[in-house]
Amino acid sequence: MRTNQCEKAVKKIESDVLPTNSVINSYAKLKYIEVIENCNQIMPGLKKTLAPNVISVLEEVKEIRPYYTRIWIFLGKYTNILIENKEAFKIKNVDELKKQANAYFEKAYQLSPEHEEILLGQIQTDFILEEYQIANEKIKKCLILNPESSYCWWLKVLSDLYLNEVEQAAKDIKIATEKQFNFHSEKNISQFSAACEKIENPKCFAELTDIYYTVMVNNHSDPKYHFRLIYISARGEKEEMLKEEIKSVLKNWPELESELNDTFELAYQHPNKINNKAISQYINNYKRWLEIETALNNLSGSELQLTRRVLDPEFTYLNETNKQIKLINK
Secondary structure: OOOHHHHHHHHHHHOOOOOOOHHHHHHHHHHHHHHHHHHHOOOOOOOHHHHHHHHHHHHHHHHHOOOHHHHHHHHHHHHHHHHHHHOOOOOHHHHHHHHHHHHHHHHHHOOOOOOOOHHHHHHHHHOOOOOOHHHHHHHHHHHHOOOOOOOHHHHHHHHHHHHOOOOHHHHHHHHHHOOOOOOHHHHHHHHHHHHHHHHHOHHHHHHHHHHHHHHHHHHHOOHHHHHHHHHHHHHHOOOOHHHHHHHHHHHHHHHHHHHHHHHHHHHHHOOOOOOEEEEHHHHHHHHHHHHHHHHHHOOOOOHHHHHHHHHHHHHHHHHHHHOOOOOOOO
16 A cells, blocks of 8 residues: 555545444454554554554454454554553553553453464563563563564563673574574664663673674665764774774765764763774874875876875874774773
8 A cells, every 4th residue: 555545545444434333344443453554564653643543443343343352462552552652642540551451462362372462462561661571571481382483582682682681682683583583674773772772781782783784784875874883883892893984984975074973972971981082093093094095096107106105104104003093991
């Protein structure tokens, strides 16, 4: 579906189907949920916007079809959306919503105890409420139920990170990768990054650096990915990666030096071992190195040989000095 088709479909169902309540209409109302689920992919935020409407519809349908598992799963999932966006919906009693979400998932479990999506919904509730140890225990159940589930392994990685068990997370990252989990999507990178920001552990950012490097390589012509990698590698104390990315930005986008400085200023706001003076020296040395390289590239013949004899000592000095500079205090 396209955006305009989604808008028309949602409005059509809301005007023609939702006002009535019958067994036949209950199927059409479930179609309403299906349309929203599908359209949310091309209209991000649609599920959030319509969550109160969806819950109201599902509350009606569950009275007509109380033994249909997916109704209870959807009720739990959309209640989670309300919890996650409690400020936007001006919700005061989050504990009550949590009880409702758990009750919906429990009802779904009673109907279909082997349904993995039920457990995933409960885990999502725990993540939203920052109950990571409880989530971790449920994730173990998820892996017992389906040890090949790459998504369950991804949740295990996230719970490890939030519990500040980064070494365990690193082991689980390898397993999730073997299970073909895509760590490089924007959504998953964002979730990984949020966990690192929460615990402020350099080892977490170091793991993220290795993952995000692949994202940057696939988008190497866009400077924003390089700036993001600089920030992550600075927080992760990845010295060599940091040096390479500084050089990449200065060489390819010299006009964005102010943004490079802004990126470091953002990193300085957090606990770190970044050496501010060393980074300034490294940047200035490399800028001068580029000036010399550009000058030599524009010359030829005897003029090049003469200029090289003059500038080569400084060129070599700058290169060797930058190799020795330590951007991260150990």
